[in-house]
Amino acid sequence: MANKRKINAQAKGHNGPIDFEVSIDNDQVTDLEIKQHSETPGIFNQVADKLRSDVLENQSFAIDAISGATVMSEAILESADQAVKKEGVQLPEKEKGQAREKEEVQTDVVVIGGGEAGLVAAARLLMAGKKVALLEKNGYLGGATILNGSNVTATDSKTAEKVFGENAKKDSPQKLAEDVSNESLHTNDENLTQMMTENIGDAIDFISEFADLNYGKAQTQTPEHSIDRQIELPSSSSYELVKKVAEAFTKKGGQIFLDARVEHILQDKEGKVTGVVAEGRKRTLTVHANAIILSTGGYGANLDMRGKESQGLNYYGPQTSTGDAFQFLAPLELQTKNIGWYKVYPHGVEVEPGIAKLTTYASKKATDMGAIYVNKEGHRIVDESDVYAKLRNAVLEQTDKMAFLLMDQRTWEEFYHLLVLHDFTEEEIQHYFANNGKKSPIFVHGSLKEVAQKAGIDAEQLQKTLNSYEKFAAQGKDEEFDRDPQFLHNYEGDEFYVVEQKDRFATTLGGFVTGADLNLRTKNGERVSNIWGAGEVIGGANGHDSMPSMMNTWSISSGYVAANNALLQLK
Numbered sequence: 327m328a329n330k331r332k333i334n335a336q337a338k339g340h341n342g343p344i345d346f347e348v349s350i351d352n353d354q355v356t357d358l359e360i361k362q363h364s365e366t367p368g369i370f371n372q373v374a375d376k377l378r379s380d381v382l383e384n385q386s387f388a389i390d391a392i393s394g395a396t397v398m399s400e401a402i403l404e405s406a407d408q409a410v411k412k413e414g415v416q417l418p419e420k421e422k423g424q425a426r427e428k429e430e431v432q433t434d435v436v437v438i439g440g441g442e443a444g445l446v447a448a449a450r451l452l453m454a455g456k457k458v459a460l461l462e463k464n465g466y467l468g469g470a471t472i473l474n475g476s477n478v479t480a481t482d483s484k485t486a487e488k489v490f491g492e493n494a495k496k497d498s499p500q501k502l503a504e505d506v507s508n509e510s511l512h513t514n515d516e517n518l519t520q521m522m523t524e525n526i527g528d529a530i531d532f533i534s535e536f537a538d539l540n541y542g543k544a545q546t547q548t549p550e551h552s553i554d555r556q557i558e559l560p561s562s563s564s565y566e567l568v569k570k571v572a573e574a575f576t577k578k579g580g581q582i583f584l585d586a587r588v589e590h591i592l593q594d595k596e597g598k599v600t601g602v603v604a605e606g607r608k609r610t611l612t613v614h615a616n617a618i619i620l621s622t623g624g625y626g627a628n629l630d631m632r633g634k635e636s637q638g639l640n641y642y643g644p645q646t647s648t649g650d651a652f653q654f655l656a657p658l659e660l661q662t663k664n665i666g667w668y669k670v671y672p673h674g675v676e677v678e679p680g681i682a683k684l685t686t687y688a689s690k691k692a693t694d695m696g697a698i699y700v701n702k703e704g705h706r707i708v709d710e711s712d713v714y715a716k717l718r719n720a721v722l723e724q725t726d727k728m729a730f731l732l733m734d735q736r737t738w739e740e741f742y743h744l745l746v747l748h749d750f751t752e753e754e755i756q757h758y759f760a761n762n763g764k765k766s767p768i769f770v771h772g773s774l775k776e777v778a779q780k781a782g783i784d785a786e787q788l789q790k791t792l793n794s795y796e797k798f799a800a801q802g803k804d805e806e807f808d809r810d811p812q813f814l815h816n817y818e819g820d821e822f823y824v825v826e827q828k829d830r831f832a833t834t835l836g837g838f839v840t841g842a843d844l845n846l847r848t849k850n851g852e853r854v855s856n857i858w859g860a861g862e863v864i865g866g867a868n869g870h871d872s873m874p875s876m877m878n879t880w881s882i883s884s885g886y887v888a889a890n891n892a893l894l895q896l897k
Contacts, residue, residue: 335409337401339365342751344398348406353415355381358406364751365398368472368565369644373399376465381406386418390607393585394464394646427609431581433459435892436602436615438588438651441469442564442878443861444621445571446529446885447892449536451619452580454893459613460580461604463587463650468568469623470644470832470862471881476559476567477544478878479551482527485534489543489557497555499523505552506876509715510869517842518867522883529886530557537570549713550873564878586611588622588654599658599857617856617892620846621885624834624862625649626668635666636831638727640674640682643832651838651863658854661847664836667870669877672717674830675767677754682830688744689827695737696815698795699729699827704778704787706795709807715871721829729827730768730781732792738771738823768826777824792817833877837865844888856895858888 330351337344342364349357358378363370373395380389387407391399410417437448440462448460462469480486481502486494502523507514534541544556559566576582585606592601592614601614625631626643631652652662673689674682693699693710699717701707701724708720721729733741746752758769763780770780774792778785798804799814838859839847846854861881868876 331413333409333413333415335405337398337405339363339370339398339401341365341749342753344402346402346406348410350410350413350415353417355385355410355417358382364749366473366749368468368563368568369395369466370398371565372466372468374402377402384418388417388419392465393587393607394466394644399465428612429609430612430614431459431583432614433457433581434615434896435459435617435619436461436613437619437621438602439469439621439623439861439863440464440467440568440572440582440584441621441623441861442471442567442881443885443888444469444619445568445575446533446882447619447621447860447889448580449533449571449575450886450889451892452575452578453532453536454889456893456896458580459615460575460582461586461588461602461611461613462582462584463604464646465585467572467582467584468565470647471878472563472565472568473642473644473832474564474878475562476564476878477546477556477562477875478530478541478558478882479526479555479875480530480541480557481523481555483530484527485530485541485557486527486555489541490554493554497553499527501552502526502555505550505873506868509550509873510871512869513871514869515866518840518864521842521844521887522867522880525887526879526883529883532886533567533571533882537567537574539567539570544875546874548874550715551875556875583611585609588650590654591657593657598855602654617858617896619858619860619885619888619892620651620655620838620863621860621888622649622651622863623647624832624837625652625665626832626834631665633666636668638722638829639668639670640676640680640828640830641832642674642682642684642830647832647834647862655846658846659849660854661839661849661851662837662865663839664865664870665834667835667865668831669833669835669868669872670718670722670829670831672714672721672827672829674828675769675826676828677767682828683749684830685745685825685827687748688741689731691744692731692733692737692741694813695733695740696799696813696817697731697733697737697741698791700732700783700788700791701725701729702783704784704789704791706791706806709804709809711810711813714874718829721827727829730783731825731827732777732788733823733825734817735819735821735823741823741825766826766828768824771821771823773820774822777822781824781826783824833862833872835865835868835870835872837863839866840864843891844884845891856892858892860884860888 434456544558586604673686
C-alpha cells in the first residue's frame with residue numbers, strides 16, 4: 327500500500343452534501359480539502375479553514391466542533407474519521423478529562439460581537455492607539471453580516487466622489503435622512519437617523535482605507551433611494567469586508583477571541599460595568615476593560631423574544647442570532663423598544679417549519695420575464711414589478727400569508743438556474759416536486775389545471791386570471807395593476823410551474839434604546855456611561871422598515887460613531 331494517498335469522503339451539510347478529500351502520508355494527515363458544497367460561503371469557508379488547521383495540528387478527527395456550526399463541522403469530522411478508518415488509517419482518539427482553561431485579559435475596550443458593526447468599531451479604536459479585544463461567541467466571524475450583500479450607501483464620502491463623480495454632490499446626509507423617514511413612514515428615530523446619515527461618509531472612507539476595500543457602484547440602484555448612492559464590493563458579498571477587516575485588525579495588533587460567548591458582566595461597588603466573563607468549549611475568559619462596545623446582533627432566532635406579530639413570517643437569518651445581550655445585561659435593567667419590528671422581505675419558501683430560504687434572485691428574474699403572483703383564490707394580487715415593500719404587503723394580506731408565482735417552462739428554466747446558483751441543490755428541488763404540493767415548500771408543475779389542483783388554487787378563477795393577463799400582455803397595457811409594459815409577456819406552451827412565495831425576515835429592527843451618543847439607557851432614562859451600542863442590537867435608526875443598503879449603512883456608521891464616542895471618554 328502506498329504511503330501517500332488521497333481519500334474521498336462526503337458529509338451531509340445543511341444545504342446538501344459536502345464533498346472533500348483527505349490527504350494521508352505515512353498515517354499522517356497532510357491536508358483536508360473541500361471539493362464541493364452548497365453551504366453559505368462566508369460561514370463555511372471559515373469553518374472549513376478552522377477544521378483543517380485543527381485537524382493538521384492535532385493529527386486527529388476527534389477534535390471539538392466549531393461553535394455556531396456544530397452540526398456541520400461534526401458531520402465533516404465524523405465522515406473523515408470513517409473514511410480514513412476504512413482505508414486502514416488509525417489516528418489518535420480524543421483525550422478525555424482535559425482541564426478547562428481560565429484566562430484573564432486587561433484591555434482598554436472590549437468589543438462584544440464580530441459582525442460588521444463590531445469589526446468597524448474595533449478597527450477605529452485600534453487605529454486611535456487603544457488596546458482592543460474583540461469577542462465573538464461563534465467559531466467564525468461575521469454574524470448576520472455574512473448572509474448579506476455588501477451594498478451600502480456612500481453619502482458625503484470621498485468614496486462616493488470616486489464612484490459617482492460630480493453626481494455625488496447631488497446627494498446629502500439630509501436627503502438620505504428624508505428617504506429613510508419616508509420609507510419607514512416616519513417611524514424612525516430622527517436623532518439616530520441623523521447620526522447615521524451624517525457619519526456614513528467618514529465611516530466608509532475610514533474602513534475602506536483601513537482594510538483596502540475597493541467599493542464600486544452597486545449594480546442595482548433601488549427605487550427606494552431618490553438618487554444613485556449605493557455602492558458594493560467587487561464580490562458583492564459582505565464576507566469580503568469581514569475577512570479583510572479582520573485580517574487587517576489582527577495584523578495591526580488587535581486581539582480576536584473566537585468561541586467566547588459572554589455570559590456575565592463584571593461590576594464594581596458603584597454598579598459600573600468593568601468587564602465581562604465569556605465561556606467557550608475549553609476556556610473561561612475574563613476581560614477587564616474601561617469601555618464596552620456592544621455589537622451582539624439581533625434576536626430573530628430566539629422564539630421567546632418574538633411576539634405574535636412574527637406569526638406567519640419565516641426566518642432565514644442565522645440560528646446564532648439569539649439576543650444574548652438582552653440576557654447578560656439584564657442586571658442593568660436597560661430600556662428597549664420596538665422588539666416586535668422586523669425587516670420583512672418577499673421572495674421566500676418555507677423549507678422547514680418557520681425557516682425560510684430566499685428566492686429573491688430567481689423570483690425577480692421570473693417577474694422580469696412576465697410571471698405573475700396569484701393567491702389561493704386564483705386572483706392576481708399585485709404589480710409584480712413594483713418595489714419589494716408592495717410585494718411584501720400583498721403577500722401578508724393573503725390566506726396563510728402565502729402567494730404563488732405562476733411560470734411557464736421558459737421562465738422556470740431561468741428560475742431554476744438561479745435557485746441552484748443561490749443556496750438550493752438540485753436534489754432538494756426534486757424532493758419538493760415529489761411532494762406534489764402536499765406540504766411546504768410547494769413546487770408543482772403540469773397543466774394549468776393540474777398545478778392549480780396540486781397547489782390548492784381555484785383552477786377556474788386561475789384560468790380567467792391568466793386569460794386577462796394574456797390580453798393585457800398582448801395590448802401592452804395592464805388594466806388591473808398598471809404594470810410596466812416592459813414586464814408584460816405572454817405565457818408560452820401548456821406546461822406550467824407554481825412555486826409558493828412567503829414573506830421572510832432575518833433582521834430585527836427593535837432593540838436597546840440609546841441617544842445619538844449611542845450610550846445605552848436604563849429604564850429610568852439614565853445613561854450608562856461606558857457602554858455604547860452599535861448595529862442590529864440598537865433599534866430605531868431605520869424605523870419599522872429599512873431601505874435596501876441601510877442595514878449595512880447603520881452597522882458601519884454606528885460602529886464608527888460608537889468607537890469615536892468611546893475614545894472621547896478614554897482620553
